[in-house]
């Protein structure tokens with residue numbers, strides 16, 4: 404058994420960032436930017452009015468209105484003292500104007516306006532380039548959130564260089580499994596883990612497919628693994644332990660896999676294995692539902708991020724105060740299904756059986772109890788991974 408941190412470092416060592424591609428703006432959501440993007444213009448490209456009102460040149464009490472400036476329709480002339488231009492939010496502030504008076508602060512009669520309130524401290528003018536200037540950059544790498552798409556658009560950048568999306572092939576193994584909607588025999592269960600892992604991979608920006616369930620024969624497993632030959636990441640589920648029907652290790656070995664490790668000092672997830680199979684990274688996850696999903700969080704998600712060029716980082720942790728005492732831990736780091744409470748507390752669920760999807764469903768955190776750590780008292784700060 405190797406420590407979980409070492410296992411993750413070995414997974415990262417197996418990852419090479421994927422190639423990049425140019426993608427059009429409407430399809431960039433969630434993609435990982437790999438090359439900086441440079442603004443093509445200032446924003447705003449001119450001093451812009453922040454309010455509806457009147458642009459004026461000097462501070463006096465009344466002005467003559469000589470024209471109008473609306474968004475998309477600049478006023479062509481220049482203001483002199485005692486003149487005002489009717490202006491609307493987003494319009495270019497005319498030359499010669501140095502403030503905008505909001506319309507609520509004046510009365511208008513014909514082409515005359517008169518101040519009815521003291522002038523605001525604010526000038527209500529957005530300086531040219533106050534959001535960004537031509538040449539400013541969006542740095543890479545970074546995940547493109549909705550707001551970055553708006554920024555790219557505002558910078559007049561209609562496409563960007565992003566990582567290719569990782570192709571993930573997910574293989575459930577075991578004669579006991581049937582797909583949801585099928586009719587199981589009394590000694591069978593429904594394959595569930597692959598659906599969580601597919602959703603997790605997709606949330607990390609991957610394209611994921613669930614392959615046919617591999618039966619507990621070497622031939623069946625090999626045939627399904629061959630269907631995954633073009634994937635960037637192959638995730639197998641189950642068949643990882645030491646039982647007579649746990650075939651993943653022997654079959655991938657026979658197919659020429661280079662296995663980096665097998666067995667990690669973590670709970671759940673001890674029988675995790677990782678290596679390379681052909682061009683793909685291979686993650687062999689344990690079959691217990693909670694074990695496979697926890698391994699998905701701890702290993703698959705960081706590996707997918709690293710593949711997309713985001714660097715080699717474990718999942719982020721936070722700290723919270725234990726709600727009740729925790730007994731000493733054994734030799735494996737325990738990732739405990741836990742619930743966060745109001746006021747920054749955390750409570751591990753009383754039943755940590757790695758078969759219980761229902762418990763994981765109730766949890767919003769994995770409380771990390773390090774390998775060999777002693778008993779902890781209520782109130783002590785512990786690290787956790789938010790789910």
Ligand SMILES: Nc1nc2c(c(=O)[nH]1)N[C@H]1C(S)=C(S)[C@@H](COP(=O)(O)OP(=O)(O)OC[C@H]3O[C@@H](n4cnc5c(N)ncnc54)[C@H](O)[C@@H]3O)O[C@H]1N2
Nearest residue numbers: 575594595596640641642643644649673689690691692694
């Ligand atoms: N003698 C030992 N037995 C076991 C050990 C050990 O060290 N010595 N380790 C245990 C641990 S820890 C785990 S975790 C499990 C993992 O074993 P496998 O990866 O071989 O998983 P399976 O035996 O195939 O399945 C375990 C469990 O999960 C169910 N399963 C499998 N795949 C799915 C799926 N896609 N969807 C839903 N449920 C699934 C399967 O039916 C079993 O109930 O081994 C322990 N044993």
Ligand code: MOO
Nearest residue numbers: 671672673694757
């Ligand atoms: O370590 Mo296994 O993954 O608990 O059930």
